[in-house]
Amino acid sequence: MICINYSISINSETPVNQYERKVPYLSHLTLVDDQTLMAIHFTVGISRMLKLELGKRRCLTCLAHSPSSPCTACNEHHWGDEEMLRVRMSCTYAQETSPLVEAGWCTPVDFPCNYEENAQACHSSYFLYIGRFNGRFKVGISQIARGKTKRPLEQGLNEAILLSPIAGLPTALAWEHHLKQKLDIPDYLSFVEKVYSFIDLQPFTWKPILKQLEPYRSKLAVEHLFLYPDFRLKHRVSPVQLTESMKLEGLVVWIQGNVAILLTEKGYVGLDLSALQSYEIKEVDIWEP
Numbered sequence: 001m002i003c004i005n006y007s008i009s010i011n012s013e014t015p016v017n018q019y020e021r022k023v024p025y026l027s028h029l030t031l032v033d034d035q036t037l038m039a040i041h042f043t044v045g046i047s048r049m050l051k052l053e054l055g056k057r058r059c060l061t062c063l064a065h066s067p068s069s070p071c072t073a074c075n076e077h078h079w080g081d082e083e084m085l086r087v088r089m090s091c092t093y094a095q096e097t098s099p100l101v102e103a104g105w106c107t108p109v110d111f112p113c114n115y116e117e118n119a120q121a122c123h124s125s126y127f128l129y130i131g132r133f134n135g136r137f138k139v140g141i142s143q144i145a146r147g148k149t150k151r152p153l154e155q156g157l158n159e160a161i162l163l164s165p166i167a168g169l170p171t172a173l174a175w176e177h178h179l180k181q182k183l184d185i186p187d188y189l190s191f192v193e194k195v196y197s198f199i200d201l202q203p204f205t206w207k208p209i210l211k212q213l214e215p216y217r218s219k220l221a222v223e224h225l226f227l228y229p230d231f232r233l234k235h236r237v238s239p240v241q242l243t244e245s246m247k248l249e250g251l252v253v254w255i256q257g258n259v260a261i262l263l264t265e266k267g268y269v270g271l272d273l274s275a276l277q278s279y280e281i282k283e284v285d286i287w288e289p
Contacts, residue, residue, distance in 0.1 A: 001040065001281045002058050005030040006258065006274040008153050023228060025153060027255050027273060031281055034063055042286055044252060044273065049289050050262065051249040054242065055280025069278035088118045088169075126172035127164035128179065128220075130213075131157035133257070134197035134230070135204040137185040141172040148225065156194065156257015158228045161206075161213070163220040183209055194259050195239045195270030198232060228256050237261060237268040242275050251289060 007028045027044045044050060058064065059071035066072070090098040091106065091113060106112060111119040125144045130137060133156055142151035144165060152160040166172045180187050213222065231254050240248065250262030250269065258274040 001031040001284075002034050002060075002063070003029055003276045003279050003281050004032050004039075004060055006277060008257070010149070010153075023255075025228075025255075027260070029273065029276065029284070031284070034058075034280075042284060044255065044260065044286060046252055046255055047288070048252050049249070049285075049287050050252050050260075051283065051285040052247070052276075052281065053283040054244060054246045054276075055282045056244050057278050058280060060278050084113075084115045084117055087113045087115060088121060091118070091122065122169045123167075124169075125165040125167060126169065127162045128166060128172065128175050129157075129160045129162050130179065130183065130185070130209055131155060131160040132204065132206075133157055133189055133194055134232070135200050135202055136189055136193060136197050137183075137204075137209070138189050139176055139179050139183065139185055139187050141166070141176050148223070149227065152225060152227055154257060155189075156228060156259055158226075158230055158256075159206075160225045160227065161209070162223045162225060163213070163216060164223075166220070183212060185209075191259065191270070191272045191275070192239050194257070195237055195261075198237055198254075198261060198270070199234070201232060231256065231261075233261070233268060235268050237270055239270045240272070242272070242279065244279075 005028075007030070009026045009028065011024050011026045023046070029042045029044060031040045031042065032038070033040070056065050057067055057069065059066040059069045059074055061070045061074040064071055064073070106119075106122065108119055108123040111122070113119075121143070126141050127144055127148070128139070128141050129152060130139050131152055138155070140151065140155065148162060163175075166175055176187060216222070248262070248264070248269075248271065250264035252260055253263050253268075254261040255273075258272055260271045260273050262269050262271055
């Protein structure tokens with residue numbers, strides 16, 4: 001079987017309870033049989049045992065063995081979504097050869113890249129968010145059509161302040177860059193940073209950020225979301241480096257976004273659930289201890 005997706009859904013029946021380690025979100029791994037192409041869904045839950053054995057990596061476009069996905073051959077053929085993404089990024093960053101610069105215009109009706117999917121992305125409404133993952137902050141953007149919680153949940157944010165609406169992808173990216181510089185916070189948190197943040201007991205505060213956001217309240221709607229409850233470890237935790245033929249077994253003590261904290265025989269480890277995508281899964285077992 002091959003892992004093709006990691007996703008998070010909302011389970012309204014599960015209350016937020018930090019002490020019993022329950023949150024109202026479910027984490028799902030979707031595996032596909034490479035012979036029958038039948039999909040199998042696994043729910044990875046807190047307080048459950050998880051056993052994994054990985055095989056080789058596959059290209060999720062052609063299913064060939066490859067150290068990366070898409071593989072080199074698929075990249076050379078410019079498969080659908082990959083090509084659309086390249087064209088959109090070329091327009092976004094206004095390179096000299098981009099269709100947007102050469103044509104001099106781009107509207108929801110007339111778009112020089114000729115990709116309707118790109119036109120929808122470039123001209124839809126966005127929200128900007130400043131989020132907190134434990135004691136670390138980041139800034140980002142997301143399409144309003146995806147919903148207010150989808151992207152913050154994927155990022156594993158404990159809290160997020162949303163500013164909306166922002167018209168179009170270029171404007172949203174400009175806002176993101178502006179606040180990144182103004183607030184001196186990154187637009188990306190690595191998996192390793194997220195893992196180590198669970199043992200960072202330093203206090204944090206929103207006050208400086210909220211103060212600098214005051215001038216924007218007259219232009220944009222501001223909303224404060226509370227997502228994952230705070231969870232900290234007083235023990236050392238190590239990020240897991242995924243490798244082919246790797247075996248892992250442990251008790252899932254916490255899941256936040258793409259990060260799962262497991263208690264194994266060797267201590268606490270952090271597993272990147274989204275990084276399992278494109279790996280062959282020789283064995284997967286999830287059970288209540």
